[in-house]
Amino acid sequence: xxGTIIENLSGKKLSVLVSLLVIGQIICFLIGGLIAxxxxxxQNILGxxxxxxxxxxxEPGGGKWFYSRGKGACSSVNKGNFDLDDHYLxxxxxxxxxxxxxxxxxxxxxxxxxxxxxxxxxxDIMYHSQMEIVPETRITLDARLAYRNKGDPDYAWKPYAxxxxxxxxxxxxxxxxxxxxxxxxxxxxxxxxxLFHDYYLLxxxxxADTDRNINQGLGHVTDLWLTVIxxxxxxxxxxxSLKTIFFPIIVCVLAWYWRRVHMLSRSPALLExxxxxxxxxxxxxxxxxxxxxxxxxxxxxxxxxxxxxxVFYANLLSFWLIFAGEHLMIQDSExxxxxxCYWRHLSAVGVGCLSLFVFDMCERGIQLRNPFYSIxxxxxxxxxxxxxxxxAGISAGVYLMFLTYMIWKVFTNISxxxxxxxxxxxxxxxxxxxxxxxxxxxxxxxxxxxxxxxVGFILGQMAxxxxxxxxxxxxxxxxxxxxxxxxxxNNYILALLVLYAPSHKQWPIETSDxxxxxxxxxxxxxxxxxxxxxxxxxGKTAVE
Amino acid sequence: xxxxxxxGALAVALPVLPADISRNKNRGRGSMxxxxxxxxxxxxxxxxxxxxxxxxxxxxxTLRRKQRRLARENPGVLMAVARGANQAIVECQHQFRNRxxxxxxxxxxxxxxxxxxxxxxxxxxxxxxxxxTSAAVTHSIARACSEGSIQSCSCDYTHQSRAPSDVxxxxxxxxxxxxxxxxxxxxxxxxxxxxxxxxxEKMNLHNNExxxxxxxxxxxxxxxxxxxxxxxxxxxxxxxxxxxxxxxDNLKDRFDGASRVxxxxxxxxxxxxxxxxxxxxxxxxHGHREGLGRKHRYNFxxxxxxxDHKSPGVKDLVYLEPSPAFCEKNPKLGILGTHGRxxxxxxxxxxxxxxxxxxxxxKTQEVVVVERCACTFHWCCKVKCKLCRTKKTIHxxx
Numbered sequence: 001x002x003g004t005i006i007e008n009l010s011g012k013k014l015s016v017l018v019s020l021l022v023i024g025q026i027i028c029f030l031i032g033g034l035i036a037x038x039x040x041x042x043q044n045i046l047g048x049x050x051x052x053x054x055x056x057x058x059e060p061g062g063g064k065w066f067y068s069r070g071k072g073a074c075s076s077v078n079k080g081n082f083d084l085d086d087h088y089l090x091x092x093x094x095x096x097x098x099x100x101x102x103x104x105x106x107x108x109x110x111x112x113x114x115x116x117x118x119x120x121x122x123x124d125i126m127y128h129s130q131m132e133i134v135p136e137t138r139i140t141l142d143a144r145l146a147y148r149n150k151g152d153p154d155y156a157w158k159p160y161a162x163x164x165x166x167x168x169x170x171x172x173x174x175x176x177x178x179x180x181x182x183x184x185x186x187x188x189x190x191x192x193x194x195l196f197h198d199y200y201l202l203x204x205x206x207x208a209d210t211d212r213n214i215n216q217g218l219g220h221v222t223d224l225w226l227t228v229i230x231x232x233x234x235x236x237x238x239x240x241s242l243k244t245i246f247f248p249i250i251v252c253v254l255a256w257y258w259r260r261v262h263m264l265s266r267s268p269a270l271l272e273x274x275x276x277x278x279x280x281x282x283x284x285x286x287x288x289x290x291x292x293x294x295x296x297x298x299x300x301x302x303x304x305x306x307x308x309x310x311v312f313y314a315n316l317l318s319f320w321l322i323f324a325g326e327h328l329m330i331q332d333s334e335x336x337x338x339x340x341c342y343w344r345h346l347s348a349v350g351v352g353c354l355s356l357f358v359f360d361m362c363e364r365g366i367q368l369r370n371p372f373y374s375i376x377x378x379x380x381x382x383x384x385x386x387x388x389x390x391x392a393g394i395s396a397g398v399y400l401m402f403l404t405y406m407i408w409k410v411f412t413n414i415s416x417x418x419x420x421x422x423x424x425x426x427x428x429x430x431x432x433x434x435x436x437x438x439x440x441x442x443x444x445x446x447x448x449x450x451x452x453x454x455v456g457f458i459l460g461q462m463a464x465x466x467x468x469x470x471x472x473x474x475x476x477x478x479x480x481x482x483x484x485x486x487x488x489x490n491n492y493i494l495a496l497l498v499l500y501a502p503s504h505k506q507w508p509i510e511t512s513d514x515x516x517x518x519x520x521x522x523x524x525x526x527x528x529x530x531x532x533x534x535x536x537x538x539g540k541t542a543v544e
Numbered sequence: 545x546x547x548x549x550x551x552g553a554l555a556v557a558l559p560v561l562p563a564d565i566s567r568n569k570n571r572g573r574g575s576m577x578x579x580x581x582x583x584x585x586x587x588x589x590x591x592x593x594x595x596x597x598x599x600x601x602x603x604x605x606t607l608r609r610k611q612r613r614l615a616r617e618n619p620g621v622l623m624a625v626a627r628g629a630n631q632a633i634v635e636c637q638h639q640f641r642n643r644x645x646x647x648x649x650x651x652x653x654x655x656x657x658x659x660x661x662x663x664x665x666x667x668x669x670x671x672x673x674x675x676x677t678s679a680a681v682t683h684s685i686a687r688a689c690s691e692g693s694i695q696s697c698s699c700d701y702t703h704q705s706r707a708p709s710d711v712x713x714x715x716x717x718x719x720x721x722x723x724x725x726x727x728x729x730x731x732x733x734x735x736x737x738x739x740x741x742x743x744x745e746k747m748n749l750h751n752n753e754x755x756x757x758x759x760x761x762x763x764x765x766x767x768x769x770x771x772x773x774x775x776x777x778x779x780x781x782x783x784x785x786x787x788x789x790x791x792x793d794n795l796k797d798r799f800d801g802a803s804r805v806x807x808x809x810x811x812x813x814x815x816x817x818x819x820x821x822x823x824x825x826x827x828x829x830h831g832h833r834e835g836l837g838r839k840h841r842y843n844f845x846x847x848x849x850x851x852d853h854k855s856p857g858v859k860d861l862v863y864l865e866p867s868p869a870f871c872e873k874n875p876k877l878g879i880l881g882t883h884g885r886x887x888x889x890x891x892x893x894x895x896x897x898x899x900x901x902x903x904x905x906x907k908t909q910e911v912v913v914v915e916r917c918a919c920t921f922h923w924c925c926k927v928k929c930k931l932c933r934t935k936k937t938i939h940x941x942x
Contacts, residue, residue: 040770040780041718046690069692101692103699103719111715118770122784130919181787186766225690229768229780234716306773360773457777478778 006441006499007434017498021491028242028487033480036238040231047095047204047224050074065146066096067201070154097202097226109150109198112294113233116302117192119202124223125182127173133182133219137169140214142205143189143372147197157201161190163372164207181222190371191364193302194293195230202226235479240290242483246490247286250497254279257497264502270338271326274319275496281315282493284308303364307357314353316489317399320446321345324406327439328413345402352395359388410439438500449492456481575748577733578658578677579606580622581629581649610736614729620694621685625733628684632677633658635792639676639799642895644870644882644902645669660878666744666864671751672799675861678734679755679791686726686759686785697725723763723783727756740841743864747805750846750862757859758794762786795861802861803853805846871902887939901941909938 006014048068066074077093100108110117121141125133142164146157170185190202204224208215258276261268268276285308293301322342339346359375362385366373375381417432424432459477604612615622636647647669650660657663663670689697699719713719730752738748763783771777846862848855856862868874873881887897887906897906913936916929 037717038780039778042720042768042780042782043718044690044720044722044782044784045692046687048691098692100714100719101690101697102695103697103714105696107695108714108719113715118768120768122766124787128919177789179787179789181789186768188768191770225784227766227768227782229770230718232716232718237716309772356773363774 003434003503004438004500005503006438008503009499014499017495021495025484025487025491028491029480029484031238031242032483033475033477035234036476036479036483037232037234038476039235039478039482040229042227042229043100045097045099045101045226045228047097047226048074049077050094050096050203051077052092052094052205065144065155065157065201066094066203067098067154067157068096069098069102072155091205091207093205095204095206095224097204099200099202099226099228110195110200110230111233112195113236114195115231115236115290115293117190117195117200118229119189119191120227120229121167121187121189121204122225122227123169123184123187123221124225125169125171125184125218126220126222127176127178127180127182128220129176129178131219132176133171133217135171137171137217137219138166139169139187139218140164140166140207141189142207144203145190145371146201146203148199148201150198160197160200161371163370165189165372165374165377167377182219186227188374188376189226191302191367192371193299193364193368194297196293196297236290238479238483239486240288242486243286243288243290246487247283247288250279250283250286250490250494253494253497254283257501260501260504263504269326271322271500272502274322275500278315278319278493279497281312282490285312286490299368303360303368306360306364310353310357310360312489314349317349318342318346321349321399321403321406323439323442324403324410327410327435328406345399345406348395348399348402352392352399355388355391355395359385359392362388407443414439441499442496445492445495449488452488453485456484575657575663575674575677576606576608577611577625578629578632580626581633581658608736611733614733618694618696618729620688621696621729621733624684624688624694625681627688628680628682629677631684631788632673632680635680635788636673636676638789639672639792639796642888642893642900644885644894644900645867645879646885647673648880650878661876662868662878665868665877666747667867668799668802668861668863669867671747671802671861671863672795674748674751675755675758675795675798676792677755678730678752679759679795680788681734682723682726682730682756682759683785683788683791684726685729686722689722689725690785697722698728720782723760723785727760730756735841740844743806746844746846747862747864749842749844750856753842754798754859754861755791755795758791758798759786761859762790762794798859798861802863803856804849804866805856805862805864806849869902871904882941885941887941889937889939897939897941904942906939906941909940911936911938 009017050066050068051074052064052066068074068076074094074096100110102108123139144162145160147160148154148157167187167189169187171182172184173180173182192200206215206218206221210216254276257279261272261276287308289298289301289304292298298304322339325342325345362381363373363375366375375385414436417436421429421432459481607615615625633647633649637649640647645662648660649658659673663673685694688694699713734752735749738745738752740746740749763786765781766784767779767781769776769779771779846856868877868879870879871882873879873883882900882902885900887900888895889897889906889908892898894900912933915932915934917932919929
């Protein structure tokens with residue numbers, strides 16, 4: 001009879017395999033820490049106040065763009081202070097943000113390796129005792145985004161997106177003194193899922209309308225600051241190289257694993273299916289689709305990335321549930337070995353992931369159409385988003401309860417089994433020992449991985465940026481965390497696929513005296529069908 | 545118009561130039577650039593373009609050779625410095641509006657210091673002027689960097705092992721850091737001529753550093769989460785430039801508690817505290833480029849005049865001699881006196897009539913003023929006010 005590889009593997013081989021994986025893990029961590037830069041970097045851009053000469057206040061056309069550098073740059077408004085005479089009208093002041101800003105005497109341009117662009121806005125409002133603004137001020141922005149590529153003339157901006165957005169400004173001030181600046185929260189402005197073009201230009205107007213009460217309570221806006229955050233090209237390169245390495249490895253191992261399962265005389269068990277699905281989900285996550293963004297404009301990459309991660313984590317969570325369930329060692333099972341009996345547990349995972357998916361579709365999905373969209377700006381949207389997130393949180397709680405309950409049950413069963421082990425026949429004992437060993441091995445590995453992930457996450461949050469060990473060795477903690485965790489789950493599943501694949505080692509034939517055993521699981525063995533229903537890897541029962 | 549006259553006057557004054565400088569040799573050598581604030585309005589500066597090699601002669605004259613080189617090599621910088629100098633003057637005058645010395649500036653004349661001869665004395669006021677101008681340049685340069693009007697702003701590569709040379713670096717690891725460049729540039733530009741060889745130069749250096757330290761310590765950190773589904777698995781943070789009024793207020797506080805220093809026997813190395821000052825501000829960029837001598841310039845510790853006081857910290861202002869009396873007009877020191885200044889009858893502070901008028905007494909007038917009142921602000925750029933006629937009692941020093 002066949003068991004899984006892990007039970008039949010000698011301690012030496014196992015330790016070699018495990019140490020190989022650990023070395024791979026350390027390499028992943030160091031690649032992130034030493035080679036990769038931080039995952040993202042930002043540029044802080046001060047808006048140039050351009051003067052829009054159109055007098056009648058007609059709707060600005062898509063073709064007119066205001067930019068601060070290059071030929072045909074706008075003439076800037078010299079609006080040092082508020083004037084008593086109506087010098088400018090609201091629509092005549094255009095805040096122009098031309099990105100990226102030049103550095104080291106060089107006009108920089110965005111590279112497609114930089115993947116995505118997120119813009120947040122900060123509004124500097126000056127305090128005047130004669131006019132205090134309310135803590136929750138609505139601000140209406142007329143935002144237009146344009147792009148240009150290398151080789152285009154300086155004026156050849158092409159429209160990318162435009163929208164009129166309303167945001168909420170949360171402003172406080174500690175010291176109410178004239179000419180101090182309110183401390184306003186940052187306003188998320190746009191998210192671009194692809195950074196396909198070389199230069200971008202954002203034109204922001206703050207339209208004013210007394211009748212509809214638009215931007216009336218805004219106070220004295222002195223400056224607009226835009227912070228654009230892009231993924232670092234170096235990080236993408238390291239990340240994609242890791243993917244390129246892991247992708248073929250996992251695919252090969254997956255193929256090998258499935259061939260192995262197919263070689264069995266029986267049809268594959270539920271857990272074997274689960275492992276296959278888990279491996280496929282990882283392959284989906286590993287697929288280095290980022291290469292395509294170098295050639296094609298793929299604004300859905302942010303969304304796709306979320307979905308890929310979501311699918312993987314959903315599968316991983318389901319796998320743990322089913323793994324624990326299949327190791328309960330209770331033989332009350334007619335409908336065991338099917339997903340049906342796990343519907344309650346799995347629905348927790350399903351509901352959680354689905355609500356996160358809907359939330360993501362509402363945010364990043366709609367951003368595909370309008371990059372300035374955010375679900376958080378309207379009250380209904382905020383409530384909706386919060387309810388989805390709370391729902392996901394509740395599902396996570398329910399899931400954890402289910403999982404701990406099942407694991408606790410497995411452990412009680414294990415201790416019961418332990419007590420009866422000496423009285424069992426050799427074959428039966430081997431079988432149970434195998435089950436217990438398999439379970440414990442996975443438990444330890446999983447716990448280790450989960451703890452490392454959590455600890456890494458907390459460290460990354462605390463360290464903020466780099467950790468310095470000595471003058472020469474600087475560790476990029478956040479990147480190391482990402483590559484480390486990514487490598488770890490890859491290694492974890494790699495190990496699962498290899499170690500939990502069916503083994504075809506033969507065990508010494510023993511005479512079975514199990515029929516007469518007087519323990520409560522006396523329905524156990526002898527016929528091959530029953531073996532299937534046992535556990536997925538009904539191992540070394542050896543009842544030949 | 546004014547500018548042309550200036551240039552004309554300059555042409556006449558040019559031959560006298562060397563003599564002029566030699567007379568001022570030991571006094572405030574590095575501070576002549578303040579004049580840039582009045583050398584033509586910033587609007588008159590040529591537009592930012594790398595092709596500008598021509599420099600307005602009025603500006604040219606205020607700058608030292610090294611400063612000229614810096615301005616030539618970094619197009620756009622002059623405008624930012626001029627803006628900074630103006631900002632410093634406005635701030636100084638705001639902070640000192642109620643004091644006997646009200647930070648008055650002279651009309652710009654060649655060879656004369658913008659703030660008058662008061663800077664020849666190593667007093668508190670001088671300390672403040674140095675600190676606020678240095679802070680303003682740091683602030684203004686950093687601001688110009690984020691506006692994109694200076695092309696040569698550097699990247700913060702201190703955390704990266706690679707050499708900061710290539711466009712590929714931007715692609716690889718991004719480029720932020722505006723304040724670092726402002727800090728660095730301010731050191732290069734403002735500290736020219738202050739070599740730290742005598743006590744006065746050390747005082748200037750210390751106060752310049754203090755000004756910069758106040759800018760970088762008031763920076764606020766902002767963060768944005770942008771991980772999976774917008775969660776905080778990935779968080780990017782950046783520093784936000786402080787409002788300059790805040791810097792001015794802080795410096796004014798330090799002015800009130802400034803410490804008097806004297807020559808110390810041993811120049812203790814204070815490399816550590818120096819590191820803290822420039823902390824985020826690309827100190828290492830400096831470290832690589834500067835020779836040992838340059839680095840040594842900031843490694844000194846001033847000794848308090850009163851041995852019971854503790855020695856001044858990086859953010860403290862230091863001075864050498866007590867301030868002169870600002871009560872009477874003193875052409876030798878360029879002091880205007882407080883004759884004709886308005887004072888506050890009820891205040892017991894420096895702006896109160898007793899102190900402000902130095903006991904000379906004051907006259908009280910009742911005037912009807914037409915003032916703006918009940919103003920409402922309308923976005924954009926509009927203030928709607930009522931005009932109110934109010935009777936006011938004004939006290940003026942005799």
